[in-house]
Amino acid sequence: MGTAAGVGPTASRTTARTAPRRTAPTLRQVAAAAGVSRATASRVINGGHLVSDHAKQAVEAAIAELGFTPNPVARNLATRRTGSVALVVPEPNARLLSDPFFGSVINGLSLSLEAADLQMILVIARPGPGHDRAVRYLTTGQVDGAVITSHHREDLLNARLVEAGLPCVFVGRPLDVEDSHCVDMDNVGGARLATEYLIEHGRRRIGTVAGPADMTAGVDRLLGWRQALEGAGLPTDAVVHGDFTAAGGAEATRRLLAEHPDLDAIFVASDLMASTALTEVAALGRRVPDDVAVFGFDDLGLATTTTPPLSTVIHPVEAMAVRAGQMLVEMLSGIEHAAEPVVFPARLALRDSA
């Protein structure tokens, strides 16, 4: 398109002529039917204060009779608010949606948004052309704010949204935006706790299948593992990075055990990877936890279905999402929020694998 960026001719937005959708009644008609002015009718709709009972009755009757429903779009224009917020999920590969993480985020966020009578809509921001459209959609007043599940640093989505002035709250600390409102868990502490547990139970040669180096969850959990080992004077050389997927976890585990056959424990940065790590360990003829202990991270449902069930670090995603929603609601209502991360403490869920 030859015009300035993002202004386009709305390309293929075809001329509308959908099914015979009879036009909805307007406020004007309600006012007329009730024998009052639009202003008065508007008042009874928005709270009903400062109106006589008489007028109120009349307007309500008219509303009921005509089946009037306020046009939200017009209201959006007038109020500059939409009553809806987006849950943004940057998603390179679609399968990420099947991660129980998102289910928990959705659940938690729904809770706090519903309490504030806000509509949650989910926006998937893929790289590519769809990315720009999503950004435009989010930054031009179609939503009041956004909760963003933070991910890789490469996509500039995060920065673009906050710079556009959109009220944003991140679930999980973003790597690329500094003073952001975010709610996270203590990933470092969780990893350290898990690793210390392994040490306390006699493990001396502890490796890790870490997460990606471009995600804070990846680097933080790796850091916690290292801290615990250094604190105990144990070596920290057995590190392989996975990509938080099942297949990636299997592959990383194979490499880790090939390079360090002497490991007696593995801290895996996510349960999904840990689940396949269990399989790989077993495939090598090593028993879990007798020969090799495996410690996971997340406890989002998967950990109890593996054999053996995974000892893991609890990732309180749903509670975090609830909190994120509350933060956003407060920001939307004008409460100034220090842009300081809210950090949920880490706890362990001990089962059979370690």
Place this chain on the structure above:
Amino acid sequence: MGTAAGVGPTASRTTARTAPRRTAPTLRQVAAAAGVSRATASRVINGGHLVSDHAKQAVEAAIAELGFTPNPVARNLATRRTGSVALVVPEPNARLLSDPFFGSVINGLSLSLEAADLQMILVIARPGPGHDRAVRYLTTGQVDGAVITSHHREDLLNARLVEAGLPCVFVGRPLDVEDSHCVDMDNVGGARLATEYLIEHGRRRIGTVAGPADMTAGVDRLLGWRQALEGAGLPTDAVVHGDFTAAGGAEATRRLLAEHPDLDAIFVASDLMASTALTEVAALGRRVPDDVAVFGFDDLGLATTTTPPLSTVIHPVEAMAVRAGQMLVEMLSGIEHAAEPVVFPARLALRDSA
């Protein structure tokens, strides 16, 4: 609320005063800067036809300088279109999102919507208070249309949306709305194909773990199974209903095998249920496929990860979603569509379990 249904005072929609969001430049300012009228400026933005090159240049320069972006909300009000469509997923229990089915629907739909420069937004319609808000959101002009993943009959969501005149396309035939635009697969044929395959390969005592009786996928797949057996003069008494979940599949399989210990094959109405059915069969000391053949349905990725890999019926969800998106786009552009189901043919994916 005392007023008419759905008109409410928008309860807690708190007064806005978010971060210092400097007001965006308006079309009026662009026009002024370019020395033309708003109408001319508007023309160059919307296609640029019928404007002199001179004016066009000036307006584009002004747009670039001011960093103007059209306000979509105002545009929505004026055009009665939003340029966005909803993917509606009625979701009683949140874990449904982890079903690979949704990932495929999202992928496919994104494809065809992106081609039409439409923004896809995902709306989750839980039962309860959120349900009504979602319906209001969808039926009051905030989206141009909807693609709905059809599910249980109990929620009247489907009917409410089409009756409100919202252009709707269903992925999967809905049970409760008659002349709907929908794209489905040949569930009956697929189930019949699978069962016939079992028969042709010597199985004579074939049971089924069926889907819920209130979902078309459930009843259709059961019907196909029955048709094949009746065609071959075999008994159709070994039926147990599952709920399309892993746990439900396991439980149903246990019941089925308890009631009919003589089965030499099971047709399971979904791979998710089939995956746990495999486990249950194995737990009973029966070998798959030697003692009991297991045939699944879906082939959405899970089937290749089980042991043994599942023979299954291919559910071409992504292609179906692409088609659904295209149908909706056509409806939105005024092309009259016969409300006749588009049905994708069924094919088998043969692996080791049968």
Place this chain on the structure above:
DNA sequence: TTGTACGCGTTATCAC
């Protein structure tokens, strides 16, 4: 080709 003027449906600010 361009500009005028009105419409989209509400909210909000005033006087009364």
Place this chain on the structure above:
DNA sequence: GTGATAACGCGTACAA
């Protein structure tokens, strides 16, 4: 309490 009337920002007949 109530009612004009001006925003809100943009599209678009219609006339020029």
